[in-house]
Amino acid sequence: MSTSDTSSTSPRPSRKPRVAVVFGGRSSEHGISVLTAGAVLRAIDREKYDVLPIGITPDGGWALTSDAPERMAITDRRLPSVPELAESRTGSVVMPVDPASREVVYSEPGRVPEALGDVDVVFPVLHGPYGEDGTLQGLLELSGVPYVGSGVLASAVGMDKEYMKRVFLSYGLPVGPFTVIRPREWEQDQAAARKKIVDFAAEHGWPVFVKPARAGSSMGITKVDDLTGIDEAIEEARAHDPKILVESLLRGREIECGVLEFGDGPQASVPAEIPPVTSHDFYDFEAKYIDSATGIVPAPLTDEQTAEVRALAVRAFDAVSCEGLVRADFFLLEDGRFVINEINTMPGFTPISMYPRMWQESGVGYAELVDRLIQAALHRSTGLR
Structure with missing residues (x-):
């Protein structure tokens, strides 16, 4: 057997599993995700795991960030963000798209792409749409990379x-009483959408809560005491999601x-x-x-x-x-x-x-x-x- 044949059958040197902590994201919960990532990065046992922090910017770019949990904190009542932590304003991280490879690559204009090594598991600490809703989970399924948390269907539901x-x-x-205002209902007939809410309140009582159907961290929620507050509440919710959920007060x-x-x-x-x-x-x-x-x-x-x-x-x-x-x-x-x-x-x-x-x-x-x-x-x- 040749030398090359012998080396190819030799066991690969053992290494610590590499965890990619992915955080930030495009949703309105971007800053909360960064807070969570800081806590997770601080808690991961570095004797047991290698860690690769990857931030997703509010406009969807994937950035290599500094491993600095102390910077991922609320400062003067202001939430942190990925752009503040990115090591480069122009570089981007590319996750594997081939199940046969788990290698993450970093690219920057004018430079040869740099292989960052294999990732064994992703810890996706993203909240809200474009992360917690099955979209990232679908990407990881296509890539064949294991990840923490629920799969595509459960995440979406x-x-x-x-x-x-x-x-x-x-x-x-x-489950408590609820009704839904779908995007087309509000866009095509606002009067009918308002009446739907008024009829719901007539059956279940005021106040009602108007909220985005697909958002979290209590963002975009308004407590509405009567008809006069409906339009403003809907616009506030629609700033986060075009589909609106209306719930009665429990x-x-x-x-x-x-x-x-x-x-x-x-x-x-x-x-x-x-x-x-x-x-x-x-x-x-x-x-x-x-x-x-x-x-x-x-x-x-x-x-x-x-x-x-x-x-x-x-x-x-x-x-x-x-x-x-x-x-x-x-x-x-x-x-x-x-x-x-x-x-x-x-x-x-x-x-x-x-x-x-x-x-x-x-x-x-x-x-x-x-x-x-x-x-x-x-x-x-x-x-x-």
Whole structure:
């Protein structure tokens, strides 16, 4: 056998798995994603993994960024952004598009493209459209690169609040009243769209909440007390998504529960409660991220209520065919019933976010949580599942 034949059959030298942390993105939740990435980068065990931070700019460019978690923080009430972290304003990162190769390439005008090495798993800490909605997951499926979190279908359903609720209803999960204003309805007949909301409020009562159907972090949501606020609320929501969801006010307590996939299936964390926010009309973006309103972990519930909401969270996880992780949000109504509001397939993931706090209280610390998700993704094959 020739020397070259011998070398080709020799085992490749072992190396640490390489994790690409992909963050930022084109959605209005860009800054929240950067916050999450900073926390994840800080928590990843560098003795166990190599890390490649990749930021997606607000206009969709893929940038090689500095590995500087300390810069991914709120400063003077301002969220961080990928362009502030990019190592070059003109260079771009190209992910593999051939399942036979997992090599990431960096290119810059006037320079020979630089191979950055193989990526073994992607941790996509993107929130909102163009990242959390199945689009990035589809790219990674085509590339054959494993990734953290739910697949294409579950990510898409989890992003679209209308179809999420319809899936919940088909599985017998309790959902509050809602209606939808589709883009064509508003564009072709605004009077009919307003009447649809007024008729909904006449049946279920004012106020109503008008929100983008496919957005998160409480962005674009308006509490509407009467007919005079409808147009402004719709335009605010449409700034984030042309499809609008209208929900009735549910009077009760806000309860959240984390779900994490273990080897023997999904398990639920202890639940948390979001207490009423006195400085805001409701638990909106400013309350969550700028003023750092915090929840109560664990939620002050009876043993029976805790068991019920944990079971409902796992049922919601299974109903949407989720993988990896989910945060399920509920209302505990005044009559004692739980109603599911929504799930998040990539919830806020900073150490002070509710999802890691609930798991911390359940015995899984932040660094261990990150490691579990990476390990699960490494052992999960891509493709239809």
